[in-house]
Amino acid sequence: MELIIAGSPRKGMYSDRLAEAYAGITGGEIVYARSVSVGPCHGCGWCKGKGNGVCVQKDDMPRILEKARKADRIALFSPIYWWQMTAQEKLIVDRLYPLSEADWNGKVLTVVMNGAAEDDDREFSLLHDQFREMADYIKAELRFLGVGTSDDEAFGNALAKVRDLAASK
Numbered sequence: 001m002e003l004i005i006a007g008s009p010r011k012g013m014y015s016d017r018l019a020e021a022y023a024g025i026t027g028g029e030i031v032y033a034r035s036v037s038v039g040p041c042h043g044c045g046w047c048k049g050k051g052n053g054v055c056v057q058k059d060d061m062p063r064i065l066e067k068a069r070k071a072d073r074i075a076l077f078s079p080i081y082w083w084q085m086t087a088q089e090k091l092i093v094d095r096l097y098p099l100s101e102a103d104w105n106g107k108v109l110t111v112v113m114n115g116a117a118e119d120d121d122r123e124f125s126l127l128h129d130q131f132r133e134m135a136d137y138i139k140a141e142l143r144f145l146g147v148g149t150s151d152d153e154a155f156g157n158a159l160a161k162v163r164d165l166a167a168s169k
């Protein structure tokens with residue numbers, strides 16, 4: 001099973017459309033970050049100690065976490081906001097903290113970031129390197145794609161790349 005976390009606040013826009021095209025090929029389940037109630041990680045450490053993998057916060061995250069635990073593949077789709085993922089996406093990523101090394105081990109982490117920049121912009125290599133660190137830390141296989149979606153033409157190119165990525169699994 002693949003869990004896809006879609007981080008755009010804009011329903012039906014570029015990032016959503018990329019995530020939906022990807023899910024149409026991989027069969028993954030999309031969770032729209034803008035549509036769930038997930039608070040920021042408190043950093044209390046409960047999940048890593050007495051909580052034994054369970055978060056103290058009783059919002060929508062426990063059910064997302066269960067999907068993440070069962071998934072063998074996790075995909076993050078987000079527009080780029082200030083050289084990073086959106087705040088909505090980050091709330092969920094931070095709250096994946098209760099996943100143990102065993103939970104993560106062997107998962108494939110796919111990351112698709114779209115922005116207004118051109119495809120060859122340095123921001124995509126910066127983002128790639130950042131997710132490379134994250135994937136190495138959780139011992140996941142990383143598949144990263146950074147694409148420009150400044151207009152409909154750029155979006156068409158981005159869509160083709162995302163379809164190729166989805167089909168290449």
Ligand SMILES: Cc1cc2nc3c(=O)[nH]c(=O)nc-3n(C[C@H](O)[C@H](O)[C@H](O)COP(=O)(O)O)c2cc1C
Binds near residue numbers: 009015114116
């Ligand atoms: C607050 C904000 C910050 C942004 N920062 C960046 C950025 O750092 N790099 C970039 O390429 N695009 C940036 N953009 C543009 C969006 O990433 C771009 O318009 C993207 O296609 C939006 O995706 P969406 O259609 O799914 O909302 C930013 C947009 C907003 C609203």
